[in-house]
Amino acid sequence: DAKTTQPDSMESTEGETVHLPCSHATISGNEYIYWYRQVPLQGPEYVTHGLQQNTTNSMAFLAIASDRKSSTLILPHVSLRDAAVYHCILRAHQGGSAKLIFGEGTKLTVSS
Amino acid sequence: EAAVTQSPRNKVAVTGGKVTLSCNQTNNHNNMYWYRQDTGHGLRLIHYSYGAGSTEKGDIPDGYKASRPSQENFSLILELATPSQTSVYFCASGDARGDSGNTLYFGEGSRLIVV
Numbered sequence: 001d002a003k004t005t006q007p008d009s010m011e012s013t014e015g016e017t018v019h020l021p022c023s024h025a026t027i028s029g030n031e032y033i034y035w036y037r038q039v040p041l042q043g044p045e046y047v048t049h050g051l052q053q054n055t056t057n058s059m060a061f062l063a064i065a066s067d068r069k070s071s072t073l074i075l076p077h078v079s080l081r082d083a084a085v086y087h088c089i090l091r092a093h094q095g096g097s098a099k100l101i102f103g104e105g106t107k108l109t110v111s112s
Numbered sequence: 113e114a115a116v117t118q119s120p121r122n123k124v125a126v127t128g129g130k131v132t133l134s135c136n137q138t139n140n141h142n143n144m145y146w147y148r149q150d151t152g153h154g155l156r157l158i159h160y161s162y163g164a165g166s167t168e169k170g171d172i173p174d175g176y177k178a179s180r181p182s183q184e185n186f187s188l189i190l191e192l193a194t195p196s197q198t199s200v201y202f203c204a205s206g207d208a209r210g211d212s213g214n215t216l217y218f219g220e221g222s223r224l225i226v227v
Contacts (some may be wrong), residue, residue, distance in 0.1 A: 013225070034215070041221070042217025042218075043116075043204070043221055044202075044218050045218070046114065046216065087154075100206075102156075103154055104154045105155070
């Protein structure tokens with residue numbers, strides 16, 4: 001799987017919109033961009049995923065660069081509950097290995 | 113939503129003893145995974161499986177065995193537990209079919225202490 005690069009940590013304040021960047025310069029054409037988040041003492045939780053078009057759901061907006069070499073997870077109006085480690089992962093869908101590797105992710109701190 | 117259940121949730125084991133961590137999923141997912149996570153670190157893949165009867169080595173398989181007797185169940189076995197295996201273990205399931213792609217669903221974790 002192609003490698004992703006994320007900042008180790010980011011800080012924010014409640015109510016702000018947070019932009020979490022992810023670089024994936026060697027992404028393959030069949031690889032989707034997945035985001036998971038993990039709060040302490042719990043397993044990771046799926047946030048969103050996309051291939052080429054920007055996507056949005058109740059949790060976040062995923063902006064994907066036109067060349068697909070980077071993406072940004074946008075969290076609108078963050079609350080204390082959004083404090084977590086956010087992981088950006090690349091995965092091929094059909095035909096790829098099931099092996100799924102997590103990096104260190106970005107630790108998002110939210111202050112009141 | 114997919115349900116992944118791990119047992120036991122907490123366990124204290126003695127060095128040299130055998131430990132079995134069990135995982136059950138109820139959504140007919142083909143793929144299952146075992147990860148460990150140590151304080152301040154990310155998830156590291158131990159073993160994974162494509163389906164019943166299949167086990168594959170992840171990045172850190174040494175000291176661990178895995179067993180997938182059925183679609184629903186995936187066990188992680190420590191034949192001779194060591195203190196270095198003290199960690200939190202997470203099981204996950206997922207499926208590559210359809211647009212859900214490789215969305216993984218994780219269990220709550222099993223906290224193992226080896227003394």
